[in-house]
Amino acid sequence: MSLSTDSPDQPTLYKRIRADIEKRILTGEWPPGHRIPFEHELVTRYGCSRMTVNKALSELAQADLIERRRRAGSFVRRPQHQSAVLKIADMRAEITGLGRAYGYELIGRKLRTATTVDRDRLGVKKAGKVIAITCRHSADKVPFAVEDRLIDLASVPDAATADFSREPPGSWLLHHVPWTEAEHTISAIVADDRTAEALDIAIGAPCLVIDRYTWRSARTITAVRLLYPGDSHRLVARFKGG
Amino acid sequence: MSLSTDSPDQPTLYKRIRADIEKRILTGEWPPGHRIPFEHELVTRYGCSRMTVNKALSELAQADLIERRRRAGSFVRRPQHQSAVLKIADMRAEITGLGRAYGYELIGRKLRTATTVDRDRLGVKKAGKVIAITCRHSADKVPFAVEDRLIDLASVPDAATADFSREPPGSWLLHHVPWTEAEHTISAIVADDRTAEALDIAIGAPCLVIDRYTWRSARTITAVRLLYPGDSHRLVARFKGG
DNA sequence: TTGACTTATATGTCTAGACATATAATCGTA
DNA sequence: TACGATTATATGTCTAGACATATAAGTCAA
Structure with missing residues (x-):
């Protein structure tokens, strides 16, 4: 034509x-x-x-x-939405990808029967066992993000014996459990005293929050909350149209 | 097998x-x-x-x-990254999609020769004309987000005569200019006095910030900064794997 | 050893058919 | 008029070939 x-x-x-x-x-x-x-x-x-x-x-x-x-x-199709692909690497890849030295530190690890809050967070009905992990990722010795994670042991029994003192739970899960679906929710908060201390920022400073829920065929595997200092870190999503 | x-x-x-x-x-x-x-x-x-x-x-x-x-x-392929599709509708669709009444209000509109800051933001070398727009989107009469936008008139000459007092610039652009590429940067800040007033939140309250740059074949069309109250709004990105 | 040339090969694209299947439209009947 | 059965049709999948093309690997000369 x-x-x-x-x-x-x-x-x-x-x-x-x-x-x-x-x-x-x-x-x-x-x-x-x-x-x-x-x-x-x-x-x-x-x-x-x-x-x-x-x-x-x-x-x-x-x-x-x-x-x-x-x-x-x-x-x-109707949705003229812009849609962007948000790539979220695991923390080590994200930091080393920036050319900075990756550091990891386990802050706390608890194995417990799921509380009401835990069950709500994982979206499960029954009160099975869970692991709660708190850890910190750093770049060039500077705190980069703190991670607060819950793993459902009913879905990932191996996690009970995994050594999270050296390997970040995110990496471990990535290599041991295939995901099929994940949902990210992004929001902002101001640092409370505990967060401020962990990230070495001022109380009341802005933090970027990413909540990620991962499933495998309708079964929740893990729920994680990542807190980044809001002014230092940036999440980039790039979209390619035509 | x-x-x-x-x-x-x-x-x-x-x-x-x-x-x-x-x-x-x-x-x-x-x-x-x-x-x-x-x-x-x-x-x-x-x-x-x-x-x-x-x-x-x-x-x-x-x-x-x-x-x-x-x-x-x-x-x-190497990247074991999780990647998530972040759908960002235009503001009207986003709010009406939540089942809430959409409201729009133009706060300011200025046509000017690009300042150094403007050129930097749009990533252009020459000092052409730009339109700077500030506006507010509300849901059920409650402030939902404030928008601070810059449009390059060299790329979108029609924008000079568009009536942004009734139609949000985002919608107008969506219908008049096909994009080919966009980049989103997500961060968090705390509200300064001006932002606090516009969003009707307290000074120092957390805000989610989305900076979006849109190009059409290597040419910048618009740069926009959206500020959401960080505790009320949530950006959801969902990924489907297997 | 290095660079230039040749070759083998895996992927990239395309064709002219085929049958399967979901479903919009039509027709017939209660 | 409403509902159920039938039919036509656009897409979904698949085949057994074909030629194009980029490039890893091998060959040979400087």
Whole structure:
């Protein structure tokens, strides 16, 4: 057609089809709810096989830009949200990735029967055993974050015998338990006396809080709260659109 | 083979192949750097065509779980990072999505030649014109967030004549300018007097800060800083693994 | 040993078919 | 009118090939 006839070193066909459609969606030419041409129409338009347009549409569906419905067709999805991929490495990788020396210190470790608060935090009904861990991560000897973690022993029995005095629980879990789902909640608080001391900041200083819940097939594995000094640390999430 | 012979209502073959490989990666059986069997080996193992294993591997590559290198093979990727998709709707959608009444109020709008600070914030060299906007979003008449935005008029000339007294600049931009890339930086501060007044919170109360930079093909469009009361608002990012 | 050239090979893309399956639409019946 | 059965159709998956292309590895000359 007359669109994008200026292609110097032509990317592959399915990528061009994908880009064409993506562009129309992002520019609003095809608004949310709009029906994308049927595969057989695109086959005619681009003069290629169905598998090729199918690959383009499948990738757009995977990226949540369109929704595909059998017999009905493919439609531009509503949420024009910006979405960003927030990469949260485990603490060691995060700190060494910044080119700084990683330090770890176990502050407390308690094995107990889940309290009401614990059960609420893990989202479990029964009062099984849990491990509560408090520890500190530092970068170049400076406190970087304090971690307050709860592990459900019913889901991760091995954690009872793990040595968390040398290995951070986050790393240990990463290597011993495959997660399937996680939810992060980000908020801000001001440091209370205990937090202030652990992070070596002033009482009342801002802290960034990340609460992370990790499941494996609908079963809670661990709940962790990370406290970062709010003015020193920054979480970066980058999104790539077109 | 002998693995997963118990499949009640068999998902499609390529999904099973993908799940099999994913499982080995997540359990650590195939650690980062490990070479996945070649496509032709998987073809033999699963007794299917190459296109089928190719689809499975392509999806794993798209999900960043493996890396594919021509002639060399496919390898388990290093970053065991957890990554989470952070969906940031525009403010109206975010608030109405919570079932609350959305309110908007323009606090200030200034058209000026970019100052040094402005240029720094937008990451541009030349001193073109910019619009600086301050506004407030509320939910059920309660302040929800204050927004401090800078728009580069060289990239978005139409913004000069847009009426931001009724439509929030975020919504306007979303509908008028397609973005291609965005970066979010999340941090925490304590409210100064001006912020405290705008959000109707106490001076020194924690605030969650989101700085967002949006580009379209390497060109900065807008820089925005959003301030939320840190104890009331929560940013949720959810990740789906297996 | 080093650099340039050649070759083998795994992935990348594509085709022209096929059958499966969910479901919107239609038609028939209570 | 409402509901249940039937049908048409768009997508979902799959095959058995094909050629393209990047590149690891091997070859050979300077």
